Amino acid sequence: MADLIALLQPRITDRESLQEFIEDLQDQVPGIERDIAALRKEPTDRALIARLFRSLHTIKGDAAICKVDVAVMICHPIESLLARCREGEIAFTNLIAEATLLALDRLELTVEALSAGRTVEHLKLPELVGGLEGMAAAPAAELAARAARTIEAVTGFRPLHTASEPLPAAPPAAAPADLAADLRFFRELALQFESRSPLFKGRTDRILRLALDTNIAAGSPVDPLQLEAAVYLHDVGMMFTPESVWLKVGKLSDEDKRQLREHPGQGAGLLARMSGWEVAAEMVAQHHEMPDGGGYPAGLKAATICPGAKILAIVDAFEAVTLKHSHRGQTRSLVRAIAEINACDNQFATEWIEPFNSVIRKMVETG
16 A cells, blocks of 8 residues: 655655656657557557556556655556556556546656655645555456556546546637627637647637636636636737747747737736726736746736636636647646646636636537
8 A cells, every 4th residue: 555645745855866757758748649549449459558558567666666665655556557467467548548647647747746846745645545546456357447447536527538528618708799799709709829839720719619618617716708718818918919929839938928918918918908898808917827836927816817818817827728738639648637627726826726727627528
């Protein structure tokens, strides 16, 4: 049985070795993800299973050498599970794939947190390792149920491998004629922004659906028309910034950051100049503010940030993290986005996290 204290409060005795392990892990992760993707199509390929086993064994060995004990604890039961697959005792399934990716994801988040001196309690490592140990020892007939319970215990959601279809577009909100015409114009602007990159395809409707549903889950305290307008225009100001800046892949310079931080004011300025959209303008202006005062442009704190901006901050970040990890596949990117949103209690309003989680949970469960 895993050491609870070692999982809740991992100790690092050699920070240089930790960094070496992180670099080795980064080298291994892409290959593991490729092998898992291939095994989803060819689950009986023994050579692939053997290679995946060796990769996990290598990570565990590196962790032991670098004295990252928590990584050893995460890897060991997955290695044992894959050994059973390699020997033909159990079949490699989507649930095993998801559990392996979840373990890998939590391992990455754990070492990142330890490197930065942050706590890992929110990652639910005891539930993860305990569940994986149970899977590794479970009879074949019980394995699927144990895997599903483990994934739900760690993430709060049922297994994600069936959630492969895109979300339907949110239905348009009913509005008076003038406001409806404004919303159509705002949407056209949003779609113009979306067209600037093929990676943004469907972005507007995904964010709109999440924002409106999160508001409903909380009892609709925010005017849905104002929220819809804010969704459409929150990033329109980006179009006044050179594409070389906001589509930049590498590290942003101080000047890049300065230019990007102007975009909330530009979108808000457009809304504020149109009658009837003052509330939406406030949401757009504040959607990069943070409860601890560390956001921009005004450094507002929790009590002074409007509710619509708090919703927008969460769903916008969720979309950004999902996009960032999209090369890893939908399931992997979704799991990572859920984890990062729930871990950032200083960045997002805690009163909106649970309504957001309930929306994501329903989305995943209904596919």
